Structure formats: structure tokens, C-alpha cells
Amino acid sequence: MRLVATGLLVLMAGVFLASRALEPQHAAWGFVRAFAEAAMVGGLADWFAVTALFRHPLALPIPHTAIIPRNKDRIGDQLAQFLREYFLVPAVVARRMGRVDVAGAAGRWLADPPAAGSRLTRGVSRLSVEVLQSLDQERLGGMVRAMLVARVREARLAPMLGRALAAALAEGRHLAVIDNLILWARDALASNEHLVRAMVHDRAGSILRWTGLDETLANKIIDGLDKMVAEMAENREHPLRLKAEEGLAQLAERLQHDPAMHARVETLKLELLENPAMQDWINGLWEQARAAMLRAARDPEAILCGGLGDALRQLGATLRDEPRLGRTINRFVRRAAVGAAADYGDSIVRLVSETVRGWDSRTITARLEHAVGKDLQFIRVNGTLVGGLVGVLIHAVDVML
Numbered sequence: 001m002r003l004v005a006t007g008l009l010v011l012m013a014g015v016f017l018a019s020r021a022l023e024p025q026h027a028a029w030g031f032v033r034a035f036a037e038a039a040m041v042g043g044l045a046d047w048f049a050v051t052a053l054f055r056h057p058l059a060l061p062i063p064h065t066a067i068i069p070r071n072k073d074r075i076g077d078q079l080a081q082f083l084r085e086y087f088l089v090p091a092v093v094a095r096r097m098g099r100v101d102v103a104g105a106a107g108r109w110l111a112d113p114p115a116a117g118s119r120l121t122r123g124v125s126r127l128s129v130e131v132l133q134s135l136d137q138e139r140l141g142g143m144v145r146a147m148l149v150a151r152v153r154e155a156r157l158a159p160m161l162g163r164a165l166a167a168a169l170a171e172g173r174h175l176a177v178i179d180n181l182i183l184w185a186r187d188a189l190a191s192n193e194h195l196v197r198a199m200v201h202d203r204a205g206s207i208l209r210w211t212g213l214d215e216t217l218a219n220k221i222i223d224g225l226d227k228m229v230a231e232m233a234e235n236r237e238h239p240l241r242l243k244a245e246e247g248l249a250q251l252a253e254r255l256q257h258d259p260a261m262h263a264r265v266e267t268l269k270l271e272l273l274e275n276p277a278m279q280d281w282i283n284g285l286w287e288q289a290r291a292a293m294l295r296a297a298r299d300p301e302a303i304l305c306g307g308l309g310d311a312l313r314q315l316g317a318t319l320r321d322e323p324r325l326g327r328t329i330n331r332f333v334r335r336a337a338v339g340a341a342a343d344y345g346d347s348i349v350r351l352v353s354e355t356v357r358g359w360d361s362r363t364i365t366a367r368l369e370h371a372v373g374k375d376l377q378f379i380r381v382n383g384t385l386v387g388g389l390v391g392v393l394i395h396a397v398d399v400m401l
Contacts, residue, residue: 001377008384009043012036027399034395035388042387046380054365068368069361076356080349088345090338097334103319103326110316145282149273158265162255169249175236178244186229193222 016036023029051057052065068075086092168174189196200218232238254261272278319326356364369376 001374001381005043005047005377005380005384008381009040009047012039012043012384012388016040030399031392031395034391036391038391038394039384039388042390043380043384045387046383050376050379054369066361069365072359072361072364073357075364076353079356080353083352084345084349088341088348090342093341094334094338097330097337100333101326101330102333103329107316107319107321107326111313111320112316113313145286148282148285152269152273156262156266157269158255158262161265162252162257165248165252165255169245169252174245174248178241179233182229182233186226186233189222189225189229196222196225 013036016033019029019033019036023033048057052062053067054069056062056065165174197215197218200221201215228240232241235241255265319329359367
């Protein structure tokens with residue numbers, strides 16, 4: 001369009017020269033000359049006006065030109081203020097979000113997801129992959145790790161563990177654990193009989209070893225232990241099992257209410273967080289989560305398959321068909337959006353202003369010029385044509401007078 005506008009201006013110059021030479025031959029050429037002459041004036045004036053917005057015409061430091069580069073900081077501040085006053089206002093956000101049915105849209109999408117290979121699915125998948133890959137992984141991973149560690153540091157683990165253990169005891173979920181521990185103890189005893197025999201042999205006196213009674217004693221110990229373990233496995237009312245359950249109950253109580261136990265758990269938690277192996281494990285969590293998100297983003301259809309897909313579709317149907325639940329979710333989303341506008345509006349405004357201030361003059365000029373697009377050159381074209389018509393009108397008035 002820049003070439004078209006410039007070419008039209010050059011054409012008018014050629015028409016002006018030609019019509020000026022032919023004007024003595026016929027009066028009509030006067031109208032052509034007047035059109036071309038005024039068109040050149042209009043085209044040049046609009047070229048100057050359009051160019052003066054973004055740069056100095058012909059690189060000459062003419063006053064009041066290169067308006068946007070000279071005022072880019074003020075433009076950034078005004079744009080940020082405009083966003084703050086007319087968009088990031090809690091009342092405006094609340095009014096806008098009040099007309100948005102987030103729960104219904106999510107429910108319809110989950111209950112009846114787009115067909116495989118649809119434009120929406122491909123677009124969401126491609127956008128998700130690009131966003132995940134474009135993020136600063138080292139910085140974002142560090143933020144995730146720091147947030148996770150901070151959450152664990154802030155959490156009071158002892159009462160949480162105590163309540164969980166008390167709930168497991170009340171519901172009998174600990175019985176299966178004790179059963180498995182007893183079976184493990186039986187297998188461990190069977191696999192390590194030689195250690196028991198060696199221990200008895202080493203600690204027995206010389207007389208017991210000489211008479212072979214150490215072997216008999218070892219057999220009795222092993223048989224007794226094996227019998228005790230078998231009885232514990234068969235009888236859930238065995239005294240040792242009851243003693244173990246009593247110990248677990250006392251542990252749950254201490255975890256919930258004993259300050260000394262709280263301090264011990266906190267110390268253990270901090271030591272565990274400082275352990276290099278634990279730090280390596282935490283570091284790996286983010287990479288595993290990122291890899292899983294990338295796999296899901298690259299193959300969104302896989303998410304909606306199997307049991308997870310059935311659960312998501314059922315959730316979608318519930319969101320779509322339950323108005324009360326939908327209203328609750330929409331109210332939550334609306335409050336979250338309003339809260340974000342109230343809490344982070346100033347930060348967003350500051351980000352816009354600082355970003356524009358950080359651009360150099362060439363960058364902001366190019367971005368604004370490309371954003372406006374062809375309309376700038378249409379201004380030049382229109383100025384050339386309108387100027388020509390005005391020139392014809394003025395020439396006609398001059399002829400009639």
C-alpha cells in the first residue's frame with residue numbers, strides 16, 4: 001500500500017506535467033491539470049502528516065514531527081492509565097464476568113468434547129505446547145520448587161499426620177498394614193535362620209557347643225518365633241497386635257497434641273528438606289510434571305480416553321445440567337477475576353508502562369505502524385484523490401467567474 005500511495009503521487013506528477021503541456025490545445029486539459037496539481041498537494045500533505053507521526057520526514061529535524069517516538073513514555077503511561085480506569089476496574093470486571101457462563105461452557109466442552117482433529121483441539125494443543133516450551137524452564141522450575149518447599153516449611157506436619165493416623169485407626173485401615181508387616185516378618189525370619197543360629201552359637205558357652213545343645217536352643221528359639229508370628233497372623237486379638245495398635249493410638253495422640261513431638265517432627269522435616277537427595281527429588285518433580293503436561297498437550301485426545309475421560313465427561317454433564325453448581329462455580333470465577341483486578345491491577349498497569357518505556361523508538365514505531373496497517377497508506381491515497389477533486393472544483397469556480 002505504501003508503494004501504491006507513492007505510485008499514485010508520482011502518477012499525478014506525470015499527469016500534471018503532461019496536462020500543463022497540452023492545456024493550450026483544449027480547455028479540458030485545464031481541469032486535468034487542476035486535478036493533478038491539487039492531488040499532488042493533497043498527497044504530499046498527507047504523506048508529511050503520516051510520516052510525521054512516526055519519524056522525521058526526509059530525516060529533517062522539523063519541529064513537531066516524529067511524534068510517537070518523542071512521546072512514547074507518555075503514550076505508555078496514558079495507555080496504562082486507560083487500562084486501569086476503564087478495564088481493570090472491579091465493577092467493570094464483575095459486570096463483564098456476570099454475563100460469562102464459565103461453568104456451562106466448560107461442562108459442554110467436557111461432556112461433548114470436539115471431535116478428534118478438530119480445529120479447536122489442534123489450536124488448544126498447539127498453543128499449550130508453545131506456551132510450555134516458551135517459558136523459562138530454569139526460572140519457572142525454581143519458582144515451583146521454591147513454592148513447594150515454602151509450603152512444606154509452613155505446614156505443621158505433626159498434627160496432620162496425627163489426624164490421618166487417628167482416622168486410619170478408627171476406620172480399621174491399619175489392620176492390612178499390620179498383616180503385611182507380620183507376613184514380612186515371617187518371611188524375614190525364614191530367610192535369616194542362619195543368622196539366628198550363628199548368634200546362638202557365638203554366645204553359647206563351650207559346654208553347650210560341645211554337647212550340641214546350642215543347635216537345640218537355636219531350633220527352639222526359631223520355632224518359638226515362627227509360632228508367635230503365625231499366631232499373630234491368624235489372631236487379630238493377639239496381645240502383641242493389641243499392644244502395637246495401642247502404640248499407634250498413643251503415637252496419633254502425641255502427634256496431635258504433644259509439643260515435644262511437634263518439635264521433633266519439625267526438626268526431622270527441616271533436616272529432610274535440606275537433604276541433597278530430597279532436593280534432587282523435588283527438582284525432578286517439576287520436570288516430570290512439565291513432561292506430563294507436554295505429553296497431554298501434544299495428544300489431547302488421550303486425556304479423554306479411559307477412566308479419566310469418563311470421569312471428565314461425567315463432570316462435564318454435571319456442570320452442564322446442575323444450575324446450582326454452575327452458579328456456584330461462576331460466582332467463584334467472578335470473585336476470583338474481580339479479586340485479581342483489585343489486587344493486581346496496579347501491577348498490570350505498571351508492567352504495561354514499564355514495557356513501553358523499555359522499548360526503543362524504532363521498536364515502538366514499527367509496532368504501532370504495523371498495528372494500524374494499510375489504513376495509514378489509504379489516508380495518503382484518499383488525500384491525493386480528495387485533493388484532486390477539490391482542485392477541479394476550485395478550477396471550475398475560477399472558470400465560471
